Amino acid sequence: MTLHFELTGANAAAGVASSATASPRSGRLVLDRSLNCEASAPASTLAPAAIALETPTFLKYTRHGLQPHLVREVAAELSDMPACTRVQLEDFLEDDGSACGQHDAGLHNFVFLDRSEVLLLDTLDPTVTRRVGKSTNSFLAIDSEGGTKRLTPEVFAQLVDRLKPDIIIPPADYIEEPLPSLTQGKRISKSVTRSAKWLDESIAKSVYPSAVFAAVMGSHSPELRDISAKKLLARNDVAGYVFNDVSLALPFESKLQLAQHSLAQLDASKPRYMVGASAPDAALRAILGGIDLVDSSYPYAVTEQGFASTYVFGGEGAAGGIADASAAGAAAGAGRLDLWQESMFNDFGPLVEGCSCFTCRSHHRAYIHHLLMTKEMLSTVLLQIHNMHWYKGFFADIRSSLARATLAEDAQRFLERYGSSSEAFGELETLATQENSPTTKIQRKRHAEPL
Amino acid sequence: MTTSDEFDNLTTPLETSTSPALKFDVLAKCSTTKARASKMHLPHYTAHTPMFMPVGTMGSIKGITTKQLEDLDCHVILGNTYHLGSRPGPELLEAAGGLHEFMSWNRGLLTDSGGFQMVSLLRLANITEEGVEFENPHDGKKMMLTPEMSIGLQNAIGADIMMQLDDVVSSLTTGDRVEEAMWRSVRWLDRSIKANKRPTEQNLFPIVQGGLDARLRTLSAHELIKRDSPGYAIGGLSGGEAKDSFWRMVSLSTDILPDNKPRYCMGVGYAEDLVVCSALGVDMYDCVFPTRTARFGNALVRTGSLALKQGRFKNDLGPIDPDCSCPTCKNYTRAYLHTTVTKDTTGCHLITIHNIAYQMRLMRDIRQAIVDDRFPEFIREFMSIRFGKTVPKWIISALQSVNVDLTTVDEKTGYSATPISDDFQKVPNM
Numbered sequence: 001m002t003l004h005f006e007l008t009g010a011n012a013a014a015g016v017a018s019s020a021t022a023s024p025r026s027g028r029l030v031l032d033r034s035l036n037c038e039a040s041a042p043a044s045t046l047a048p049a050a051i052a053l054e055t056p057t058f059l060k061y062t063r064h065g066l067q068p069h070l071v072r073e074v075a076a077e078l079s080d081m082p083a084c085t086r087v088q089l090e091d092f093l094e095d096d097g098s099a100c101g102q103h104d105a106g107l108h109n110f111v112f113l114d115r116s117e118v119l120l121l122d123t124l125d126p127t128v129t130r131r132v133g134k135s136t137n138s139f140l141a142i143d144s145e146g147g148t149k150r151l152t153p154e155v156f157a158q159l160v161d162r163l164k165p166d167i168i169i170p171p172a173d174y175i176e177e178p179l180p181s182l183t184q185g186k187r188i189s190k191s192v193t194r195s196a197k198w199l200d201e202s203i204a205k206s207v208y209p210s211a212v213f214a215a216v217m218g219s220h221s222p223e224l225r226d227i228s229a230k231k232l233l234a235r236n237d238v239a240g241y242v243f244n245d246v247s248l249a250l251p252f253e254s255k256l257q258l259a260q261h262s263l264a265q266l267d268a269s270k271p272r273y274m275v276g277a278s279a280p281d282a283a284l285r286a287i288l289g290g291i292d293l294v295d296s297s298y299p300y301a302v303t304e305q306g307f308a309s310t311y312v313f314g315g316e317g318a319a320g321g322i323a324d325a326s327a328a329g330a331a332a333g334a335g336r337l338d339l340w341q342e343s344m345f346n347d348f349g350p351l352v353e354g355c356s357c358f359t360c361r362s363h364h365r366a367y368i369h370h371l372l373m374t375k376e377m378l379s380t381v382l383l384q385i386h387n388m389h390w391y392k393g394f395f396a397d398i399r400s401s402l403a404r405a406t407l408a409e410d411a412q413r414f415l416e417r418y419g420s421s422s423e424a425f426g427e428l429e430t431l432a433t434q435e436n437s438p439t440t441k442i443q444r445k446r447h448a449e450p451l
Numbered sequence: 452m453t454t455s456d457e458f459d460n461l462t463t464p465l466e467t468s469t470s471p472a473l474k475f476d477v478l479a480k481c482s483t484t485k486a487r488a489s490k491m492h493l494p495h496y497t498a499h500t501p502m503f504m505p506v507g508t509m510g511s512i513k514g515i516t517t518k519q520l521e522d523l524d525c526h527v528i529l530g531n532t533y534h535l536g537s538r539p540g541p542e543l544l545e546a547a548g549g550l551h552e553f554m555s556w557n558r559g560l561l562t563d564s565g566g567f568q569m570v571s572l573l574r575l576a577n578i579t580e581e582g583v584e585f586e587n588p589h590d591g592k593k594m595m596l597t598p599e600m601s602i603g604l605q606n607a608i609g610a611d612i613m614m615q616l617d618d619v620v621s622s623l624t625t626g627d628r629v630e631e632a633m634w635r636s637v638r639w640l641d642r643s644i645k646a647n648k649r650p651t652e653q654n655l656f657p658i659v660q661g662g663l664d665a666r667l668r669t670l671s672a673h674e675l676i677k678r679d680s681p682g683y684a685i686g687g688l689s690g691g692e693a694k695d696s697f698w699r700m701v702s703l704s705t706d707i708l709p710d711n712k713p714r715y716c717m718g719v720g721y722a723e724d725l726v727v728c729s730a731l732g733v734d735m736y737d738c739v740f741p742t743r744t745a746r747f748g749n750a751l752v753r754t755g756s757l758a759l760k761q762g763r764f765k766n767d768l769g770p771i772d773p774d775c776s777c778p779t780c781k782n783y784t785r786a787y788l789h790t791t792v793t794k795d796t797t798g799c800h801l802i803t804i805h806n807i808a809y810q811m812r813l814m815r816d817i818r819q820a821i822v823d824d825r826f827p828e829f830i831r832e833f834m835s836i837r838f839g840k841t842v843p844k845w846i847i848s849a850l851q852s853v854n855v856d857l858t859t860v861d862e863k864t865g866y867s868a869t870p871i872s873d874d875f876q877k878v879p880n881m
Contacts, residue, residue, distance in 0.1 A: 064791040064798070071800050073778055074516060092790055094765075101766040101786035112782040346543055362517075362555050366547065370510060370539045377514030377796055437796065 003167065003211035003239045004030045005271045005292075008054075009403055022260045022290045026402050027055040029084075029271055029292075031118050031166055031211075051083055051118055055271065055292040056402070057395055058278070059086040059120055060388075061127075061300055065111025068300045069377075069384040072112060077358035078388055082395075084118040086295055087111065088125045089151070089159065090142045097155045100163065107163035120213070121165035122242075123151060124174065126275045127297045129246045129432045131176045137194055140171040153198045157205035165210050169242050169273075170202035172215035179220070179249045188219040192228045203237055211239040213273055216262045219248060225258060229265035241266055243291075246276040252285070260289050279425040280311055280335065280394060281418065284411045287398060299387035301427035302336055303380050306372045306438050308351040309390040311335030311425075313397045313414050334423040337365075339383070344369035357389035375439045457819045458490060458499065466711035470681035471651045472611070475713050481826040484853035485705060485732035488821040491682075491713055493611040494652055495551060496558040498526035500713060500734035501817055503725060503810045504561060505742055509534045510554045513742050514800045515807070517556045523777070523804065524811045527559030527611070529737045532604050533568035541607035549609030560610035561737070563717075564601045567619055578618055580635065598639040602646040602655070610653065614684060614717075615643040617658045622692035629662040636660045637674045644678060656715060658686035659704050663696040672707035682713035685733070689718035694845035694874040698727060702852060705732035722751070722813055726833050727849050729817050730826070741810050745802040748792030751809040753836045754879050757785070759802070764789040777808030827855045828863075835866045839879035844870035 009026035034049040060067055065087050067075050087107065092099040103110045108119055123140065133141025139150040151171050160168055173191040175182065182188060195217045203212060214232050218225030232238055243259040250258075259274060271293060277286040278298035286294060302309050337351060338344075350360035351368070359368075359382040371379035401410045418424040464476035466487075474492040481487065491498045505512050505520075506529045512520060520528065530550055539553075547553040550560055569583050570576045577584040582597035601616040616639050618632040640657045647655050657675040661667030675683055685704045688697050701716060708714050713734040719725060720738020728736070741751060748760040750771040757764070757771060767785035779788075779801045791798030820829035830850065834842055834857055847857050847870045860867040 063795045065787075066791075066795070066797045069514070069796050069800075071778070071797055071804065072782065073519065073522070074800075100790070101768065101784075103766075103768055103784065103786055110784070110787055112787075345539065346546060348547065366539070366543065367510070367553055367555075370553075374509040374534065374538055376509055376511045377799070378511040378516065380796065381514050381516065381800075439796075 001031070001033045001166070001209050001211070004032070005240070005269065006030070007269070022263060024056070024287050024290065024402055024407050025292070026399065027271065027292055029053040029055055029118075033115075033166070051116060053082055053084055053118065054399060056283075056287045056398060057082040057084070057293065058283075058391065059084045059273070059293060059295045061278075061295045061297040062087055062111075063125075064091045065107070065113065067296075067384070067388065069303065069380045070388075074381060074385065077385055078392065080396075081388070081392055083116055084120065085113055086120045086122055087165070089121060089123045089156070090125060090144065090149070093142065093144070093149050093151065095146060095149060097150070097152075099159050104162055107165055110163070118167065119165045120167040120169070121160070121163065121210070122169040122275075123156070123171045124244075126244075126246060126278070126295060127301065127428065127431055129276075131247070133176070135173055135194075137197075140173065140198070153201035154205050156202050160202070160206040160210055161208045164208050167213055167239070168202075168210040169213045169215060170199050172198065172217060172244070174215075174244060174247055175219055176247050182219055188217075188221050188224050191219065192217045192224050192231075195228070196231050212237060213240040213242045213271075214238045215242045215244055216259070216266070218258075218262065219245070220250060220254075220258060222258070222261050225262045226265055229262045233266055238270070240271040240273060242273045242275065243277075244275040252277070252282050256282075256285055256289050259286075259291070263290055276428075279428055280313070281415055281425050284313075284398070284414060287402075288407065288411055296388060296391055298425070298428055299391045300384065301431040302387045303383040304431055304434060304437060305336075305338075305427050306340045306379065306383065307336040307338055307387075307427065308368075308383055309335065309387045310337050310352055311390075311394070311414075311418060313394055314401060314410055333418075334421045335418050335425060336427075339365065339369050339372055339379075341369075351383075351386050352390075355386065355389070357386050359383070359386040359389075372438060377439045379439055380437065457488070457815065457822050461822065464489075468681070468709070468711040470654065472654045473681040473713075475682070475711060477711065479822040479824070481730070481821050482824055483827045484730040484830075484850075484855060485702075486729050486817075486821050486826050486853075487710075487732065487734070488818045489713070489734060491734075493527070493559045493654070495560065495611050496526055498559050499815075499818055501725070501729045501814055501821075502526055502735050503720070503814050504529050504559075504735065504737040505807055505810070506531070506737055506739045507554075508739075509538070510550060512807070513746065513803050514796060515803060517554065519804065520556070520807075521558065523807050524815070525558065525807065527561055527735075528556070530560060530562045530608060530610060531568055532562045532565035532601060532608065533572070535562070535608055536565060536604040541604050544609070545607045549607070551609060559612070560608075561612040562605045562608050562610040562614065564614045564616040565596055565604065566601065566616045569596060570619055578632075578635075580638075582616070598642040599646040602643050602648075606648050606653065609649075612654045612656055612682070613647070615640045615655060615657050617660060617686060619660075619687060620662060622662060622688055622690040622696075624662060629664060630667055633660045633662075633667050633671050637671070640675065640678060644680075654681040656680060656682045656684045658684040658717070659708070660687045661700075662687060663692060663700060665699070665703055668700055668703050669707065672704055676707070676709060680712070682715060682735075683708045684715040684717055684735075686717050688716070689738075694843065695848065698731065698845055698849035698852075701728055701733065702731045702849070720810070722753070722810075723834070723837055723843075723846060725810075725813060726817065726830055727846055729821075730830060730850060730853050730855065741806040742803055745806045746793075746799050748788075748798070748802060750788070750802050751806045753833070755837065755877055759785060759788045759792045761789075771802075771805050772809070775805065775808060775812065777805050779805040779808075830855055831857065831861055831864065831866055834868065835864070837879060838868065838876055839881040840868060841871045841876065841880040842868040843874055843876055844872055845874060 172195040273293035466477035605613040715735035720740040770780040
């Protein structure tokens with residue numbers, strides 16, 4: 001099995017080496033599971049078993065392997081979604097280190113994910129930003145309802161062999177400590193060494209040839225980030241890079257700068273996934289800065305507030321992914337519609353006029369408002385469909401804009417349009433401290449007090 | 452999953468009735484028990500009976516889209532007038548064009564009167580001749596639900612079938628109160644009929660009352676028949692009474708109620724109860740049980756239910772039910788479901804889908820067995836799987852009353868059962 005990443009469009013012509021690592025690029029990520037992969041096959045020819053993903057794009061965020069609120073038949077209402085799904089191991093990890101029972105037909109099969117999907121196995125849920133578990137040299141500590149679970153590289157490797165994911169992000173020593181204490185002492189340095197060790201061991205102890213996306217460590221220290229990056233650059237078994245600083249208590253802009261600092265030291269021909277850059281403004285900034293992949297945790301956060309996404313990207317009257325949304329209907333402001341508002345009570349229009357998603361075709365605002373008020377679970381099902389459809393359109397628009405070489409201007413216009421609202425795109429932050437889902441008593445994952 | 456086709460070759464009804472908004476055709480009768488299989492032509496849909504109606508309380512069924520409900524072969528679902536009357540309220544429902552339009556459901560809808568919810572949920576529910584007096588939970592004000600108001604709400608909701616407001620007493624109540632309630636319910640029925648503004652679009656079903664008193668039930672049923680309603684319900688049961696009394700009241704009612712009209716036993720949903728009551732001549736059922744128990748991670752199977760949260764399912768790589776063709780059973784293992792039930796809404800949805808499919812399949816199997824005139828055989832098969840060697844006595848008695856004797860050894864299968872005194876047996880005794 002191979003994972004191949006190639007730059008396309010203007011970047012390809014310019015050549016990899018000359019493209020600044022901190023600028024947006026179009027790309028294609030190709031996964032080929034066929035045993036005998038013709039190394040000499042031209043890049044444009046896809047072997048039948050190959051899956052191609054046009055980047056920049058997003059991995060579908062899941063909980064227990066399913067998109068939040070959407071069983072497969074309902075998720076099937078969403079068309080043209082990128083064929084890549086991320087699953088976090090912590091959803092399945094048991095106290096004894098087992099996961100997914102003794103199922104041995106692979107993770108795709110266990111969560112009933114079609115083989116035409118690229119499956120990425122990460123360890124931690126990206127929407128959880130604060131944890132209290134203390135890791136050691138031997139294991140990553142993961143908070144859970146039943147206490148703290150421990151994940152060693154060896155256990156991770158065994159699970160990889162049994163679950164057979166296409167891409168893995170081996171456990172890294174993500175730090176859960178307040179910023180002030182990080183500037184003193186050796187915690188960051190320890191996390192760089194530890195993560196490198198865990199990466200070594202995870203790869204060495206597993207047999208299944210998953211592609212490895214390695215976490216770039218170093219927290220807020222440029223020097224230590226350099227050390228982490230150098231170690232990764234020296235490896236020949238890393239297929240992509242992951243930036244996961246969700247727990248670092250710094251503004252997103254600072255985190256992006258830190259990521260870009262690292263990117264300058266890394267192989268620009270490899271794909272980059274940034275965790276925590278899911279919100280539209282963050283995703284745009286990240287993509288402008290050279291990131292290829294984010295995940296769809298943002299639409300989930302929007303759903304959990306009882307909101308429907310309305311943000312529009314693109315030139316005036318832009319078509320693209322949201323060809324159907326009227327520019328007039330998508331007002332500026334916070335980029336979302338609050339379905340809890342009293343004014344929704346007797347509003348028989350769709351969530352967004354002209355939206356072609358299943359929810360907007362089948363139901364109106366008054367009904368969804370009613371479902372929220374009566375705490376019916378169908379509310380979040382219907383909102384999630386719309387919000388995922390909308391997010392997909394947003395990324396299609398970004399790719400079109402990139403292809404037309406107008407991304408910088410279009411992004412600026414978008415950020416200005418929504419930048420004046422302090423509430424715009426803050427749903428993930430709200431989600432991090434939210435206790436319950438709006439319609440059920442299902443407790444949100446445990447979280448520690450904000451640092 | 453397709454709509455039932457068990458009636459493909461049956462076109463001539465054995466019994467029939469035509470009401471302004473309902474046509475009922477009994478197309479097959481069991482030659483042993485009182486069971487029958489029928490088509491009920493409603494304004495929005497033609498339902499097949501015996502039929503189970505999942506409860507969609509406030510205008511949705513626990514996270515399932517109307518498209519999924521159609522795929523699951525639901526014919527009629529229930530809405531609660533009390534809840535819908537509060538939220539979103541009658542004016543909005545009328546503005547929306549009725550509940551069908553509001554929730555985008557094209558098949559059958561049935562609404563209860565709101566009375567039962569009120570009595571069970573609210574403080575100071577005081578019953579007078581005028582109606583049910585209660586304290587508004589939002590502002591503490593004294594309010595009243597009269598038969599006229601209930602019908603008004605139900606007319607706004609626009610369901611195919613409406614239920615009369617009845618004076619409901621607990622099935623454990625005894626004495627004069629029971630008779631008082633029975634007669635009052637008759638008077639409230641007449642007021643309800645008068646108040647129905649849409650008699651050609653919406654059916655109004657009376658409800659047989661009388662507690663566990665055979666005399667009162669008989670009186671009640673005879674009174675209700677005089678009103679020549681499109682169908683009849685049997686109420687005031689499923690409230691914790693002894694099952695032996697329960698089945699006798701049901702059977703007494705179906706003996707009196709006309710053959711050519713549907714009979715609806717309210718609040719019945721356990722599989723064995725559905726089988727027995729169908730043998731006693733009941734056509735329609737509703738219950739929150741299948742969807743409610745799904746939320747706790749319990750999946751319905753022919754042997755009872757599986758509590759998928761339990762550790763023993765951690766490594767169980769089979770589906771909930773290998774004979775079930777619902778999307779959950781076709782694609783997910785018990786081990787997978789174990790990881791997610793009660794943790795994610797999708798876990799809840801997956802079990803809810805299965806439980807609804809289970810109920811629909813049970814009713815299809817019952818209908819098919821009646822059509823094939825092998826219902827007694829089906830009953831024995833069902834009971835042998837569900838209970839094994841020992842069966843609750845009430846079930847044995849109820850079935851004996853309709854000529855099915857589980858205590859005698861079946862020639863073909865060798866199955867027989869001995870009675871136990873408990874009303875409920877959780878797992879089969881093999």
